[in-house]
Every structure is written in C-alpha cells, then in structure tokens.
Amino acid sequence: MQTKNNRPLSPHLTIYRPQITSMLSISHRASGVLLALAAVLLVWWLSALAVGPEYFATVQGVLGSGLGRIVLFFVSLAVFYHLCNGIRHLVWDTVHGFELEAVHRGGWIVVAAAVVLTVAVWSAAYLWRA
Numbered sequence: 001m002q003t004k005n006n007r008p009l010s011p012h013l014t015i016y017r018p019q020i021t022s023m024l025s026i027s028h029r030a031s032g033v034l035l036a037l038a039a040v041l042l043v044w045w046l047s048a049l050a051v052g053p054e055y056f057a058t059v060q061g062v063l064g065s066g067l068g069r070i071v072l073f074f075v076s077l078a079v080f081y082h083l084c085n086g087i088r089h090l091v092w093d094t095v096h097g098f099e100l101e102a103v104h105r106g107g108w109i110v111v112a113a114a115v116v117l118t119v120a121v122w123s124a125a126y127l128w129r130a
Contacts, residue, residue: 020107028085031078038075076121081114 016022041063048059062068088106091097097106 020104024085024107024110028082031082031085034075034078035082038078041071041075073118073122077114077118080117080121081110084110084113084117 045059045063048056063072088097088110091106097103
C-alpha cells in the first residue's frame with residue numbers, strides 16, 4: 001500500500017497477527033489506565049471516610065455490591081499484572097531475558113502470577129471475612 005507521496009504505509013495492527021509480546025505490551029498500558037481510573041475510586045473512598053459515617057456507609061455499599069466487587073476484582077488483577085510486568089521490565093533493564101524463548105516464557109509467567117496473586121488475595125479476603 002502506498003501513500004500519495006509514494007511512501008509505504010506502516011501495516012500497523014491490521015496486518016500483523018497478535019502475539020504474546022504485543023498483547024502484553026497493550027495490556028500493560030491498559031492496566032496503567034485502569035489503575036489511574038481506580039485512583040479516583042480510592043480518592044472517593046478516602047473522601048467518604050473523611051465526610052462521615054453515613055456517607056462512608058453509602059460508598060462501602062456501592063463498592064461492596066456485586067458490580068462493585070467485580071470492578072474491585074479487575075482493579076486488583078490490574079494491580080498485580082502491572083506489578084509483575086513491571087518487575088519483568090526491571091529484569092530487562094539488567095539486559096537479561098531478551099532471548100525469544102525467555103520473552104515468551106516470562107510473558108506467560110507474568111500472566112499466571114497476576115492471576116494466582118489476584119485469586120490468592122480474594123480467597124484470603126473471603127476466608128478472613130467468614
């Protein structure tokens with residue numbers, strides 16, 4: 001495909017098939033955006049704590065609802081994913097793990113660790129509550 005200046009266009013995402021490396025990169029950015037939005041929830045919760053017990057109970061009711069728990073679950077998944085992938089990037093900063101096999105293995109380890117940590121925290125919270 002050529003532009004009117006007779007220069008080739010970059011194939012971008014419409015040509016390349018998704019790979020674990022590209023999906024993890026996109027997911028890392030998306031989790032960062034989700035965490036920035038989640039910071040608003042944290043500020044709302046802390047503000048409600050400062051306003052008083054009635055308003056705090058209302059916010060707790062919203063965050064403790066079914067939808068609120070689903071949101072908090074995905075926020076915690078984003079926290080652990082962003083953390084684990086950030087550690088992976090720190091390892092790369094030491095100029096290790098750039099071999100193709102290591103990149104793929106590390107990517108799957110990040111995904112598995114994020115899921116395991118999220119499930120562990122939510123399981124512990126459930127057991128602690130009971």
